[in-house]
Amino acid sequence: MIPAGLSLFFRNAGQLVTLSGRPVPRRGPDLGELGILRGGAVLTRGPIIVAVGRTRDLEADARRLRARAIDCRGRVVMPGFVDSHTHLVFAGSRVDDFEERLRGRTYEEIAASGGGITLSARLLGEASTRQLCARACHFLEQLAAHGTTTVEVKTGYGLSVANEMKTLRAIERLRKQSPLEIVPTLLAAHAVPAEYRKRPRAYIDLVARRLVPAAAKAGLAEFIDCFCERVAFSVAECRRALEAGLRHGLIPRLHAEQLSRTGGARLAIELDAASADHLDHVNSSDIRALARSGVVATLVPGANFHLGLRTYPPARRLIEAGAAVALATDFNPGTSPTVNMQFILSLACSAMRMTPAEAVSAATINAAYSLRRADRLGSLEPDKQADLAVMDVDDYRKIPYYFAWNHCVMTVKRGRIIYARV
């Protein structure tokens, strides 16, 4: 059955990076399998891809559908990026913290003097939903301009039931307004609010008894997340919050082993979480356990870059052990203020020694899998959603190679052109 709607015909892709086929998620050597067609084409109708093949083989079908032809002139055409970890809804910026850190102040000192997540929480509390959405819309447009078509958005700067719910409502409004696909995650336990400083378990009680049920009842979140870290919440506290989420139909994700090894990766595996994110401090046994599990190892090297760290998550060891690796921007004002997934690919290669092919798989099909959308997103195949990006290079490897620059000239979501550069 051919879906109704307008039809687009992307012809003459120099490299059509399809990522078609099995298995999903990609692991080990499969992570570098891109299914590239030279001189390839994609034919869409309405929001769906109806055919993928060589340009000459699809010309007749395209004419029959009266498709609008888009000549890709030898460029790379690939699935739109799936950015599976962002904190995109925030107020203000943390540029003061940035400068203070450069002048030698530590994260702890900055937090103690009112910066850090506390600052973001205060500013978010003062902002209206409308202000939050206006700002987030600007960032969503920038994400689209860099080739991203699906984005997970976390709450987490609320630090109270009321402000977390406000953030969820802002995300819901964005979901309705933006051409991008937005996946809402309740980051229920991000930092211990000041008034709970000496009794974090009491805040977890509040999360489990009030926040999670309210979010689930309103249908405003798909996933639940926690920050499992010495400076945030313990494994036991995160377990309690995530289990409350599970009882209400929210799928766990987890910030794990970022600043130190706390056992978060093990907790993610125990709860069959969709993803364990950061993972800078996993040990060999954690890596083996992740490789045996269905948990996606989501690496967010933008944070390491921005903080000027000399070390990065052990991508190669994870890949070689057979873990399913994804990449994301971690877009947030404190540690990773970037919307550019292309640059995350550059970091994956230059700083973590992933190959360009591994990085592309990690930022598309594996990220889609971690958002439980690999049946619809993350590859260019018939019957999948028509989400794609046209990159102004003739070789996909040049996307990470020519770094810190935007190669995207067209972004298509659900069969509609949502960004085009002349």
Next chain:
Amino acid sequence: MIPAGLSLFFRNAGQLVTLSGRPVPRRGPDLGELGILRGGAVLTRGPIIVAVGRTRDLEADARRLRARAIDCRGRVVMPGFVDSHTHLVFAGSRVDDFEERLRGRTYEEIAASGGGITLSARLLGEASTRQLCARACHFLEQLAAHGTTTVEVKTGYGLSVANEMKTLRAIERLRKQSPLEIVPTLLAAHAVPAEYRKRPRAYIDLVARRLVPAAAKAGLAEFIDCFCERVAFSVAECRRALEAGLRHGLIPRLHAEQLSRTGGARLAIELDAASADHLDHVNSSDIRALARSGVVATLVPGANFHLGLRTYPPARRLIEAGAAVALATDFNPGTSPTVNMQFILSLACSAMRMTPAEAVSAATINAAYSLRRADRLGSLEPDKQADLAVMDVDDYRKIPYYFAWNHCVMTVKRGRIIYARV
């Protein structure tokens, strides 16, 4: 006297980053002095800035000159970047080398199998001047789109008198065609050509006796540069080439102490070079000597980033000792394939702990000084050239903070708009 020509009036800059005043170059605490005017304006006529001040104070003059008003709506307006170290004229790419390195092959192995500078030299030899210019033009447009208005361009992939002269002619053609200001440097000794492998001094003879006189006679170079390194040329060989340049009126610059400490920084000081570039391996005594000298320490952290190095040049120690520090992209296909000076500022901050203000000075006024153009370029002051960039942020610190994304919405060179984004 007011110069003839069309007039532009940039009004309502949120921050007008003037970098006005002395001393030039900036050293130590002065490196962070940006001379910011809030609500500032710039009035140009023809290629020159005629006034800089508060918007309301310049309105009458702007009307008198019938200036075209450009409302900057609270954005940052700053001098165009001066990119004082690039290898912008090349053929092909080195994306194969990039992938091979990620797969674990060393630079030496890649070079031995026909990659590296040898590959770039072969491709450059095969390309016509026209092909070289077409490709370089694309990159110059990208530089302009990222806020750069002046760019130094080195030869160096020729590895023969004929191909070095061909590269200089390509640069000369670009200089006439491009709206950007192009500063030509003869990188006379970049790598030892295969046929001179066992007798690099014989190649230096050729450089000193034939290449340098030919380049100088044709008036095609302002500066002369060498790669002083164990894998390239010794201090004595570089001295010989640079002294030949000096005799023919070419000002020395030098690639120094990049991969190891060879004494290149001392040679640059001895010859009163305009700049010593890279400097990863300078020691404390080199740093003190640079601080006492007129040589600009040009740091190019893009190469460290792309090669995935864990260490960066000692920017803080150089600044604190009082050296004049500049920043540049080092745009080249082998080690730094980026045109984005904004990202070099991000690297300067995140990886080298420079403050945003220090990074801005280093990429404008100090870089202009190292190109012997600080009297005309690098700051927004009356009688200077009207070279500026409008950035879509309200605080200059957000240029490095929001990393790997292009904030430039307008670039002006010699009073003409050469790039504008809607």
